[in-house]
Amino acid sequence: MVIDPDECIDCGACIPECPVDAIFADTDVPDSEESWIDRNADESIDAEIAEGDTPVLASD
Numbered sequence: 001m002v003i004d005p006d007e008c009i010d011c012g013a014c015i016p017e018c019p020v021d022a023i024f025a026d027t028d029v030p031d032s033e034e035s036w037i038d039r040n041a042d043e044s045i046d047a048e049i050a051e052g053d054t055p056v057l058a059s060d
Contacts, residue, residue, distance in 0.1 A: 002044040
């Protein structure tokens with residue numbers, strides 16, 4: 001799943017919700033993870049947008 005960049009308001013609420021600690025603010029991406037930025041842009045085009053029951057992902 002991905003976070004829709006058009007809907008993101010940069011609040012950071014998704015960061016602690018990620019079960020694998022894979023979400024960083026764009027200014028905090030570790031050097032060792034920067035290669036994922038381009039890969040994510042290429043591969044996430046058709047990915048399902050994150051939704052769910054947590055307060056962060058709720059669609060109420």
